[in-house]
Amino acid sequence: MARERVLQPTESRIAIPSPSLAPTSAPAAVLALQRSAGNRAVCGLVGSIARYTQAEAHARGEEITAERGAGKKQTKLHDYLEGMSQVRATEAETDRRAAAKLKAKGVAKQDFLDDLIDRLMAGIEIAAEFTCDRLADWTKLLAHPTLWDPKGVDAKAVPKLKQVRAHLTKLTRLLTGHDLKAQRKTIEATETAIDGLLNPWETGLGDRVDQLILVKRYTLGHERRKLVIAERIADKYDIRLDSMELIKANKKTYGTKSLKKFVEMQEPEVFSLQELNAIETILQRYAPVLGKNRPKAHGAQPLKYFGRARYGVDHDDKGVAVRDPDTRGESFAQSKTVGMYDAGATASQFPTGMQQFRGTFAHELAHALIEDVKAKGGEKTIQKYAVATGVWTSRNVTPYQADTSKKTWDAMKAAGKEPPITPYGATNAGEDVADAIKYLFEDPAKLKTDCPIRYRWILQNLGPFFEQTWFAGLPAAPP
Amino acid sequence: MSDAVRELAALRDVSLPDLRERLGGIEGQADARYGRMDGLEMLHAPGAHPAIFFFRDGRLAVAHLPDPDLAADDVEALLGADPPRLRSRAGKHAWALVRAEEGLAVTEEDGQIRYVEVFPPTTFEDYRDRIHTPPPHFVE
Numbered sequence: 001m002a003r004e005r006v007l008q009p010t011e012s013r014i015a016i017p018s019p020s021l022a023p024t025s026a027p028a029a030v031l032a033l034q035r036s037a038g039n040r041a042v043c044g045l046v047g048s049i050a051r052y053t054q055a056e057a058h059a060r061g062e063e064i065t066a067e068r069g070a071g072k073k074q075t076k077l078h079d080y081l082e083g084m085s086q087v088r089a090t091e092a093e094t095d096r097r098a099a100a101k102l103k104a105k106g107v108a109k110q111d112f113l114d115d116l117i118d119r120l121m122a123g124i125e126i127a128a129e130f131t132c133d134r135l136a137d138w139t140k141l142l143a144h145p146t147l148w149d150p151k152g153v154d155a156k157a158v159p160k161l162k163q164v165r166a167h168l169t170k171l172t173r174l175l176t177g178h179d180l181k182a183q184r185k186t187i188e189a190t191e192t193a194i195d196g197l198l199n200p201w202e203t204g205l206g207d208r209v210d211q212l213i214l215v216k217r218y219t220l221g222h223e224r225r226k227l228v229i230a231e232r233i234a235d236k237y238d239i240r241l242d243s244m245e246l247i248k249a250n251k252k253t254y255g256t257k258s259l260k261k262f263v264e265m266q267e268p269e270v271f272s273l274q275e276l277n278a279i280e281t282i283l284q285r286y287a288p289v290l291g292k293n294r295p296k297a298h299g300a301q302p303l304k305y306f307g308r309a310r311y312g313v314d315h316d317d318k319g320v321a322v323r324d325p326d327t328r329g330e331s332f333a334q335s336k337t338v339g340m341y342d343a344g345a346t347a348s349q350f351p352t353g354m355q356q357f358r359g360t361f362a363h364e365l366a367h368a369l370i371e372d373v374k375a376k377g378g379e380k381t382i383q384k385y386a387v388a389t390g391v392w393t394s395r396n397v398t399p400y401q402a403d404t405s406k407k408t409w410d411a412m413k414a415a416g417k418e419p420p421i422t423p424y425g426a427t428n429a430g431e432d433v434a435d436a437i438k439y440l441f442e443d444p445a446k447l448k449t450d451c452p453i454r455y456r457w458i459l460q461n462l463g464p465f466f467e468q469t470w471f472a473g474l475p476a477a478p479p
Numbered sequence: 480m481s482d483a484v485r486e487l488a489a490l491r492d493v494s495l496p497d498l499r500e501r502l503g504g505i506e507g508q509a510d511a512r513y514g515r516m517d518g519l520e521m522l523h524a525p526g527a528h529p530a531i532f533f534f535r536d537g538r539l540a541v542a543h544l545p546d547p548d549l550a551a552d553d554v555e556a557l558l559g560a561d562p563p564r565l566r567s568r569a570g571k572h573a574w575a576l577v578r579a580e581e582g583l584a585v586t587e588e589d590g591q592i593r594y595v596e597v598f599p600p601t602t603f604e605d606y607r608d609r610i611h612t613p614p615p616h617f618v619e
Contacts, residue, residue, distance in 0.1 A: 080576045253572055333589035363619050393531050394545040396569050397512035399521050405615045427568055427615050
């Protein structure tokens with residue numbers, strides 16, 4: 001069998017971009033148009049598609065530059081060429097999938113709109129198939145039905161294909177820990193392994209050539225974006241993302257079962273990219289009391305790790321640790337760890353899961369960063385807040401105490417007092433202030449309307465805890 | 480026993496008029512609740528004494544001392560080894576360590592002492608059913 005020319009390492013699968021160069025993936029509709037409308041009109045259309053492809057490659061090149069972060073330095077040209085390679089691989093895979101859809105319909109051709117829809121759907125499928133935001137996505141990728149199948153692969157390429165998969169397996173294991181250098185190194189090793197596989201063995205890999213480039217674009221590109229955020233959080237705030245530390249914190253707090261049992265109960269997870277963006281937003285607001293900014297008077301930073309697991313843990317009636325699917329988030333003071341769980345990313349108090357996530361995270365940080373800080377005179381912030389609300393005598397005492405938090409909240413209201421923003425806040429003043437902060441972050445208008453006393457007190461007293469541009473932009477306190 | 484807890488325990492038999500006078504003649508808040516007790520009179524004068532006092536029928540029902548100057552290591556000296564414990568509404572990780580027969584309970588959370596309660600000696604069951612407040616299902 002005749003082999004295609006082998007590309008040299010310095011070469012790429014891309015063509016030098018030119019507005020006159022039509023991409024290989026010009027839809028069938030363009031060719032039909034060419035027949036009906038003549039070459040001149042079609043050349044214009046093809047030219048604009050080529051320019052679009054070129055612009056997409058530029059955009060992808062910019063993304064790659066941003067994704068590299070503090071990692072291996074490359075030139076902008078390299079990133080552009082890599083971007084072009086990835087965009088073309090995406091187009092080729094899109095073509096194949098769109099053609100398969102057409103074939104499945106049993107028709108030879110279809111109108112432009114249907115073709116466009118098939119291609120859009122194929123693009124969405126590709127991104128979903130190769131982007132790994134959660135551990136389950138990684139498991140699915142590592143069990144990909146065609147990508148890792150050695151059938152039809154040149155014998156010399158098979159070990160290299162296995163090596164790529166081994167790197168990805170290793171990366172998956174690293175993601176629940178906080179060794180960011182190892183994560184970056186493994187991402188780079190995976191990319192190098194893919195590049196090494198593509199060039200000399202290109203013809204022996206079939207469709208996997210494009211699929212492996214899609215791993216670079218979607219899988220590793222996405223992970224690089226997450227890594228850059230994790231590195232920023234470590235650098236700016238001295239906090240590591242480590243889900244296994246969260247499991248250890250749970251074990252330390254809840255009991256004597258083995259770490260393995262806790263892993264089974266809790267199912268350690270990784271933060272999604274959207275969640276990492278939310279975490280960074282919240283941390284920016286708490287920036288004056290974190291990392292190098294933290295005032296000495298606040299003492300050592302009580303936060304070291306953020307972790308993500310699917311479920312929290314609680315004690316059952318006999319004191320045995322069991323899975324608790326209701327826990328949204330948790331602050332572990334002794335382990336200096338804050339954990340977030342699936343329930344905290346599910347819309348319950350706010351319209352969207354992401355608002356709930358941000359609110360819950362802000363709540364947990366309020367426990368860790370605000371409550372026990374001593375104000376001038378040695379009194380804790382929580383004590384000052386408690387007294388200011390008019391319903392608490394101290395953090396854990398209210399004359400309106402009842403059997404449940406809801407009944408306590410009702411009793412506060414019935415007495416004509418301003419109750420906490422949520423019935424859960426009537427558990428103790430710590431939950432009260434943490435829920436008030438949750439609404440300050442996610443729905444300040446509601447906090448201002450429903451709890452003007454609390455809103456005013458927070459604006460007048462908690463300013464030093466928060467980033468000033470954001471804090472000053474909050475709605476003014478009621479008179 | 481720490482000075483603050485000793486001083487508080489010494490007030491266990493104080494009468495309402497006496498305590499009111501010691502606290503500077505303050506008026507109490509009527510119809511207050513603590514645990515599952517209601518109809519209490521609450522006295523709190525932080526300038527005079529850091530504890531919050533609850534009286535029923537002129538006798539001390541419970542005194543609550545928030546943030547006592549007490550290290551976690553002092554608790555064993557105060558309560559002995561392995562005191563009976565109850566989960567607390569002070570937090571998901573908080574436990575009330577109870578020596579009801581000595582009229583003493585200490586609530587700690589993550590190694591931090593949240594409060595001390597002093598009350599007339601009673602049984603563990605009575606403390607649990609009358610003075611203690613059951614915690615909610617903590618979700619955050």
